[in-house]
Each structure stands twice: as C-alpha cells, then as structure tokens.
Amino acid sequence: MATFLSATDLSFRLSNGDFLFNNISFTTRQSLTAIVGANGVGKSVLARCLAGDLTLDSGSLQSSGDIHYVAQNAPPDPSLSVIALFGLEPALNAAQRIEQGSTESQDFDQAAFWWEQAVEFMAACRTVGLPESLDVRRSVTSFSGGEQFRLMWAAALMARPDLFIFDEPSNHLDRDGREQFFNWLKNEKRPRIVISHDRELLDQVDAILELTPNGMHAHPGTVQEYLKERDQRWQQQQDKLDTARKDKKRQARQLQEALEKQQQRSARGKANAEKTGLDKLLRDGMKEASENSQGQQKLLRQQRRTQADQTLELAEQEREWQEPLALDLPDSALHPQKTVLSLNGLVTGVNQPNHQAISFRLNGAFRLRIEGPNGVGKSVLIKTLLEQYPAIAGHYHRWVPTVYLDQHFHHFDPQKSAIENLLQRQPELTEQEGRERLARIRLRNKKAEVAFGQLSGGEQLKTVLATELLGPVTPQLLLLDEPTNHMDLDSVLALEQALSAYQGALVVISHDEPFVATLRLTHRLRLPEANLIELG
Structure with a gap:
C-alpha cells in the first residue's frame, strides 16, 4: 500500500x-x-x-x-x-x-x-x-x-x-x-x-x-x-533497568571490596618491609610501585563504575512505563433497602421539556445508565439532580451523599494547582492533610503544585477522586457524565477497575460501550421516552 x-x-x-x-x-x-x-x-x-x-x-x-x-x-x-x-x-x-x-x-x-x-x-x-x-x-x-x-x-x-x-x-x-x-x-x-x-x-x-x-x-x-x-516492550525496558541497577550495585560492592583488600595488602607489605629491615630507598621504591598499581586499579574501577552509572541513566531514560494509577475508592456500602434516589413526575430541560415525565424510586447499590440520542438532554437531567438547573415539572430527592464527575472536570480551576483545588473544595483540611491525601494517590511534592490544567488526564482524575471521594463524608452515589472522554487508555482501565470495586450507587452517561460493559448495570433509563428498564 x-x-x-x-x-x-x-x-x-x-x-x-x-x-x-x-x-x-x-x-x-x-x-x-x-x-x-x-x-x-x-x-x-x-x-x-x-x-x-x-x-x-x-x-x-x-x-x-x-x-x-x-x-x-x-x-x-x-x-x-x-x-x-x-x-x-x-x-x-x-x-x-x-x-x-x-x-x-x-x-x-x-x-x-x-x-x-x-x-x-x-x-x-x-x-x-x-x-x-x-x-x-x-x-x-x-x-x-x-x-x-x-x-x-x-x-x-x-x-x-x-x-x-x-x-x-x-x-x-x-x-x-x-x-x-x-x-x-x-x-x-x-x-x-x-x-x-x-x-x-x-x-x-x-x-x-x-x-x-x-x-x-x-x-x-x-x-x-x-x-x-506495548506491554512486552515495557517489560523489556523494565528488565534492562533492573539489570542496570543490579550491575551498579555489583560494581559498587566490588569497588569497596577491592579497596579494602588493597588497603590490607598495603598494610601487610609495609609491615613486612619494616620487619625484614629493607633499607629506606628500596622501601620507597616498592611503595611508589604499589601506589602506581593501586592508582591504575582505582582508575579502572572508577571507569567501570562510571560506565555502570551511564548504563543505568540510559535505561531510566528509555523506560516509558509509568507506575499504574491506583484509584482505590472508599468503602460506601449501602443497605439494599436504603432509598438513594427518587423522582416523581420530573421533567427537565432548558426553556422547553426534553423528555417525558420520569418517576421512579431506586434503592441500594443500583447502577443506572441514562441513554438517548445527542441533544435529548441527558446531561441536563444529571445537572438538574445536582440543582444546577431548575426542574420544569415534578420533583426529585437524593437521599445519600453524592459526587458528580463530568468529562471536563469543570468544577476544578485549571489555573490552580492540585493542592489548591483540593483545599478550596475541602476547606476543613490543613495543607499538610491535603498533601498527605494527594500523596496517597502518588501526587507528591512538586507534582501537587502543578497547575491542574497541565496534569495528564489520569492525574486530573486522581486529583478529582482524592478531593471528592476521600472527604469527611463518604459519597454513596456517583453521577458520571462521559467520564472517559478525555482519558488515555491506562486512565480508563484504572477507572474501570476502581468502579468495579465501588459499593455505592451509580448513575452514568457514556457512549463508551467497553467501559459501560464493566459497570454491571442494573437499570437503563431511555430518553426522551423516559422508559426505565430493570436489567436481569
């Protein structure tokens, strides 16, 4: 071709x-x-x-x-x-x-x-x-x-x-x-x-x-x-790095052992020379020869150590693998009979209705997907549940602590750092407590001070989850609006793994079928018809 x-x-x-x-x-x-x-x-x-x-x-x-x-x-x-x-x-x-x-x-x-x-x-x-x-x-x-x-x-x-x-x-x-x-x-x-x-x-x-x-x-x-x-390439790079690290340790150990042996030989030679009564001129010549030999050996060992350092530095530079994202969500178990979300004749929209009236009551750790074509108002429905838009008709109630995660992380300031965003949304925390929380998700030291907008998609996700899910009140309902849209593959896989272990309730809007397939859905809500389907 x-x-x-x-x-x-x-x-x-x-x-x-x-x-x-x-x-x-x-x-x-x-x-x-x-x-x-x-x-x-x-x-x-x-x-x-x-x-x-x-x-x-x-x-x-x-x-x-x-x-x-x-x-x-x-x-x-x-x-x-x-x-x-x-x-x-x-x-x-x-x-x-x-x-x-x-x-x-x-x-x-x-x-x-x-x-x-x-x-x-x-x-x-x-x-x-x-x-x-x-x-x-x-x-x-x-x-x-x-x-x-x-x-x-x-x-x-x-x-x-x-x-x-x-x-x-x-x-x-x-x-x-x-x-x-x-x-x-x-x-x-x-x-x-x-x-x-x-x-x-x-x-x-x-x-x-x-x-x-x-x-x-x-x-x-x-x-x-x-x-x-890619994983095979990463493993080869990691193996090369491990070998270089072992070689550096071996060179350092051999250098120390050689130095100690040389010092012992030098001490024995000096003692023998004095004991046998060799004249000073001969002893000085032997000492100079010994020092020359030691210098050559030391230079050779230093060259080997420098070569080991350079090999290790190159292996570190070549390694593309990054530490996997760890997104451990908090324990948010729900009693099966606990009412989490109820809607009664709810109609949402901006200026005009987007869908038929919605009525349902969902209990326990349900997993609901909101479906429908573009422009039908799926995001408006979720934002209405968050009180960002007024309802056109009907009413609703969230009965448990709730966290919202959208595709753009709009509620985080891109100009402020991870630690500044966290403390702004969790003002009860001290800066040290905030940094400790970010360290738990491997955003340490200077990384916590990078502007949120300059972090990778996975790092932004971790910052949001650390801020919203690890607070003093454990959320038992997650509202997710196209959360995978701007994540790379590894971030998506990490989120899938975290949500598979999450024990709370979940409402999701997503067109990412492989992602949705991992969520173990219990219900579907189709708009604009407002049909709620319970899945077997």
Whole structure:
C-alpha cells in the first residue's frame, strides 16, 4: 500500500523551551491509522503540525496531498454560525440579497459560489446525519457536543482534503452517530488518521502509531495486539533497568571490596618491609610501585563504575512505563433497602421539556445508565439532580451523599494547582492533610503544585477522586457524565477497575460501550421516552 505521509525527525518545543516531542519519524499509508499515547504527550499538537496549523521547530514532512484537521471541539465562539463554520456565509448573504431584489454584480459573483456549493452542502449534512431543515444561521455552540462534531465532520467533507485527521472524534457521539461515523471511516477510500482512546474505534484501524516521550512506535493490528506489544516492550525496558541497577550495585560492592583488600595488602607489605629491615630507598621504591598499581586499579574501577552509572541513566531514560494509577475508592456500602434516589413526575430541560415525565424510586447499590440520542438532554437531567438547573415539572430527592464527575472536570480551576483545588473544595483540611491525601494517590511534592490544567488526564482524575471521594463524608452515589472522554487508555482501565470495586450507587452517561460493559448495570433509563428498564 502506497505511503501517503512521511515524517522525518519532527520536533516541537513548548514556550518554556522544553521539547514536547523530539526527532520522531513515521509514515502513514492509504488506510485508517490511529495515533495513541498518554495524555499530554503531544498527539493533538502533532496532528496540528501535520495539517500546517502549527509550525514545527525542526524536521521534514512529505505528503501526497492536502490534509484537513478536525479538532476535538468546535471553536467556543457564540457568534460563529453554522454557515460561517463552512465558510459560506458571504456567498449565502449575497444569494439572499439577490432574492430580495439586488442587481449588484458583486452579489452575483459571490452568490455563484453558494449556488455551486448548496447541493454539496446538503449532501455533506446528509452524510453526517444532520437534518436537511438545519438552521444555518444558528450558533454552533448552541448544538450538543455530538451535533457540533457532525458539523465539523461535514465541513471537513466540504473541504475535499486528500487526508483527514480526526482528534478524538467519537467522544460526543451517541450510538447512532458512532455507527454512522464508523461506517464512513470503513468505506472512505482516502487515508484517514484518528487520534483516539476509543477501543471500539481502535479495533477497526489498520495500524496504530504510539507517540511516547521517547519517540514513535508503529503497531500493525488492533488495539489488543497493540497493548500486548506495548506491554512486552515495557517489560523489556523494565528488565534492562533492573539489570542496570543490579550491575551498579555489583560494581559498587566490588569497588569497596577491592579497596579494602588493597588497603590490607598495603598494610601487610609495609609491615613486612619494616620487619625484614629493607633499607629506606628500596622501601620507597616498592611503595611508589604499589601506589602506581593501586592508582591504575582505582582508575579502572572508577571507569567501570562510571560506565555502570551511564548504563543505568540510559535505561531510566528509555523506560516509558509509568507506575499504574491506583484509584482505590472508599468503602460506601449501602443497605439494599436504603432509598438513594427518587423522582416523581420530573421533567427537565432548558426553556422547553426534553423528555417525558420520569418517576421512579431506586434503592441500594443500583447502577443506572441514562441513554438517548445527542441533544435529548441527558446531561441536563444529571445537572438538574445536582440543582444546577431548575426542574420544569415534578420533583426529585437524593437521599445519600453524592459526587458528580463530568468529562471536563469543570468544577476544578485549571489555573490552580492540585493542592489548591483540593483545599478550596475541602476547606476543613490543613495543607499538610491535603498533601498527605494527594500523596496517597502518588501526587507528591512538586507534582501537587502543578497547575491542574497541565496534569495528564489520569492525574486530573486522581486529583478529582482524592478531593471528592476521600472527604469527611463518604459519597454513596456517583453521577458520571462521559467520564472517559478525555482519558488515555491506562486512565480508563484504572477507572474501570476502581468502579468495579465501588459499593455505592451509580448513575452514568457514556457512549463508551467497553467501559459501560464493566459497570454491571442494573437499570437503563431511555430518553426522551423516559422508559426505565430493570436489567436481569
């Protein structure tokens, strides 16, 4: 299969002068390729460099055509309309002025572009699942996250690139949207690159490129094959590090033993010389020869020790494996008959109802998933339960301590450090107590002082859980809104493990099917019908 993109020795520096990535090389072919890696390693920056949105510090790129990058989120500009996102606003405005009677030649020149593009615009909207009655003057930010992605996807189709790069494309899509996008990826003939941790999506790719602090690793095959190869590589790096550590200890021990033996021989030689009555000149010559020999041996031992130190330092630098996340949730056991959440005729929405009235009472450690298409108001329902939105009708009650975890950690200040966020939300703690709590989740010393927004997704998750779940009151109900959207694979796996041991009740919104499959659901609530289904 022909190579489409060839990257050689790419480097990108941050504003502080540090390299985000350095001297990475790889190729992509006329196929579906995934780029994976830990949060913060530079995947999105790399993608923007490939598309020409950012400038590399060094390296060379060769491609067989134009590249179009689709970001994780639409621009947060409330004034940006749908038609402006597509770059067609001046042409549409001119066409509408002509309809109203304009005879200006400039309007006809601009309107010609709209008349040429209108059919393609509607076709792109149909491809991505947007309605033909779409209000093109509506602000992009007024749509749900999944709808915003569909708009950016349609705009990418209109751009007619030779290569698509999608950054976390499935984060906000509902089940129908995911299937629609996955089918398009499968059938599209042009090369496609996806940056993703979505295991369903990664199972469909032809190759995986793993970006690490030490370079880029190519893995042909699925996500399971990639994880197996990655773990084998990590084990080899760990074995090399263990061997280097043992060698350094052995060299240090041998150096000490040799020094002690040399001192003993020197002492015995001096005593024998004095005992046998050798003249001073001969004794001085023997001493000088001995010292020369000792110096040569000492230099050799020092060289060996330096070599062992360098080997260990190199092994430490090459090791990519990081200590696994430990997310031990507190004991929050519930009595099976304890009422946790009750809703009576509850209707939620912003300005207008999103769904039918909901009524139920759930007891004990239930696990409820809220389902429904994009824009149906799943997040609004959870935020209403948290009293962030008023109910349109009905009422509800939470009977146990509750914690909310959303995909963006909006309730944490990205500019403040982990310890500052923790103390702000747990003011009863002293700074020492807060640091001890962060140390329990391996955020120690200077790491606790890093700005929350600069921590990796896994580190942010640990900070949130340490802050919200390890407080003086143990939460017995977790409300989770797409919690895995911005986590890397290892963070998702750690969260799955933690939630599998959690003994409290759980309400979750998630389109991540492999993640949901680990939660042992007991109920499903489908919107907008408001049907509650008890699972066997």
